[in-house]
Amino acid sequence: MNRPARLAVAALTVSAALLLTACGSGGGDDSSSDKIKGADAGSEKTSASPSAPASQDVAGRPEITLSKDFQANFEGWTNSDPKLQAILDDGREELRSKYAAIIESNPDSDAVAFYNSGTSLASAREWIKSFTDTDDGLIGKVTVSRPQVHINDTGAGVLFYCVDERKASTKNRKTGKVTTTPDKPESVLQYRERLDRNSQGVWKNVSLTTVAGGCG
Template sequence: MNRPARLVTAAFTASAALLLTACGSGDDNASSDKIKGADTGGGTTASASPTASTAPEGIDRPEITLPKEFQADFAGWTNSDPKLQAILDDGREELRSQYAAVTDADPNSEAVAFYNSEATLPTTQKWIKQFVDDDETLIGKVRVFDPQVSIGDSGSGVLFYCVDERQASTKDRKTGEVTKTPDKPESVIQYRINLGKSPQGVWKAESVNVVPGACG
């Protein structure tokens, strides 16, 4: 079955609704459009490779590989504070793990489980499985930019970032039919994520709120 509105943006919006139902929108720190102490990189642009992970060393992390047909370019994902950079690194890999799971047709991806808590993992897997059930993959490119990061009073991490999906599409694996993402403001999405640090030192997603059009 090829859904008429089976677009990247539509799928992410549905995923957000599922996550919010299961987890809530997170703590109050994640409800503001600006995060105290956030560093957006001062105009510095750093792009992650479309095929290989660039995760920090010291932890045995799963390798995340994206195909040449789909790229995720991360702009300005640097911070002078090592603690905040660690949140940025794990937040980036969490998103990349979802993209890789879709392109690999693997809802039980080890990497997705690695970067998601028990609160967000079931609904994240359900979102990925929608693509698998429809025999669809992702092609094109997304730009991930304007990261804002902080550590709350409780020690939890707060990460906002924007994803421009207007150059991304879904593709039917059997027929090759491509469904493009609409060139509209709603196709630029803001992710608002709360993360908790595991005993192993990994920042895992604990709640996710996705807001289409919130990036201006």
């Protein structure tokens, strides 16, 4: 399992990268069926897509709201295949649920549990707790782009995407101190996520690794 870390924003004394080894279990399956051709090339054209969560549905997906001081902008988050779009939708909300939990100072967020399972859930909660323990929240914005998605030969969803956090910061709730993210290539990470579809049709995160500078 990868060691959870802070946003590089608050990790200047701990880590050089924002979400490096954060948010999930590391050492994910590196089989060929879990690789996406050209995932590191970063040449895919993107277009803006809404970041607002979908309304609650029969699966009971939670409504996730971020504060007015923090934005997560998703670009190019669409796919013409409904099955792949479903993975994108749940993958987006999984990430938003963790941001919301940090902002709400709630490591035990039900929304985070809704979109994560097993070791991925334990790691997500540990990562969120690293913010709540120091009473830090999130401000600014992140841009989430260049999603690449497929279903592998075992039926699992594989989702790669880029997170640019160079315009994100942490803000201490007690002191008001703001720590900005370094404007460096390492502050743009590639997320490599594996998801399993449960009986309610929800694609839950079961494995996540991050690569600092992986979207260069």
